[in-house]
Amino acid sequence: xxxxxxxxxxxxxxxxxxxxxxxxxxxxxxxxxxxxxxxxxxxxxxxxxxxxxxxxxxxxxxxxxxxxxxxxxxxxxxxxxxxxxxxxxxxxxxxxxxxxxxxxxxxxxxxxxxxxxxxxxxxxxxxxxxxxxxxxxxxxxxxxxxxxxxxxxxxxxxxxxxxxxxxxxxxxxxxxxxxxxxxxxxx
Numbered sequence: 001x002x003x004x005x006x007x008x009x010x011x012x013x014x015x016x017x018x019x020x021x022x023x024x025x026x027x028x029x030x031x032x033x034x035x036x037x038x039x040x041x042x043x044x045x046x047x048x049x050x051x052x053x054x055x056x057x058x059x060x061x062x063x064x065x066x067x068x069x070x071x072x073x074x075x076x077x078x079x080x081x082x083x084x085x086x087x088x089x090x091x092x093x094x095x096x097x098x099x100x101x102x103x104x105x106x107x108x109x110x111x112x113x114x115x116x117x118x119x120x121x122x123x124x125x126x127x128x129x130x131x132x133x134x135x136x137x138x139x140x141x142x143x144x145x146x147x148x149x150x151x152x153x154x155x156x157x158x159x160x161x162x163x164x165x166x167x168x169x170x171x172x173x174x175x176x177x178x179x180x181x182x183x184x185x186x187x
Contacts, residue, residue, distance in 0.1 A: 009037070010052040011061035018068065025072040032095020063090050071100045077107050128167045129181050139163075139186055144179035145171050158182045 005020040027034040037051045053059040067087050069075040077100075078084055084104050091097040120137075127133035130140040141163060143152055148168065155165065163182035171177045 006049070008050045009061075009064070010050065011059045011064050012053075012055065014061035016061055016065055016068070022068065022072055022074075026068055029071045029099050030091065030095055030097045036094060057093060059090065059093070063087065067091055067094075067097075067100070070103070071097050077103050079107075127183070129169055133183070137186060138183035141182045142179050143182070144168075145177045146180075148176050148178045152180055155182075 006017055007020060007023055009016045009018065009023075027038075036053070036057075053064075063086050066075075066078070066083070067090050070077050070087060071091070078087070084107075088101060088104065091100055123135050124137060127135070127137055130142065133140065141158060143154070146152075148170075152165075158165075162184040164184065166181045166183050168178040168180045171179065
């Protein structure tokens with residue numbers, strides 16, 4: 001068994017020790033980064049164990065660690081948009097990382113879909129009668145008026161067609177007289 005080779009990457013505020021294997025994965029994602037730290041293949045290659053970012057790049061070791069871990073899939077993209085922006089900005093300074101940007105876009109898309117589903121669920125819960133279905137989410141059948149103690153004559157037939165009983169609404173000035181509401185999602 002061979003022991004992995006490690007490199008030290010000096011950044012502002014500290015250093016990162018990482019394996020050559022992880023660094024190679026990062027270089028696959030960010031080829032410009034390889035040129036920044038090691039050099040182009042046609043140039044003299046820096047094979048030193050210690051690599052240093054130029055101070056003008058302003059690469060902080062904590063943020064670079066997050067970039068490294070997120071881009072090679074060791075950790076999740078942070079939920080905080082400010083943290084995401086830091087990582088993307090740093091990736092752009094270092095030549096870009098399309099897979100990282102794609103991961104952040106997918107995370108944002110999922111967040112937007114979850115938000116839309118939550119809104120849809122709320123709209124769905126609000127629709128308890130044809131009048132309150134302001135987003136026109138359902139087909140409605142209303143039965144009545146009839147006295148509230150009477151059985152609903154064709155409810156079994158409505159259930160077989162996918163309608164659900166949702167509510168009954170008492171009629172104004174008619175004690176005990178209601179209209180029953182059934183709904184099913186629009187197709």
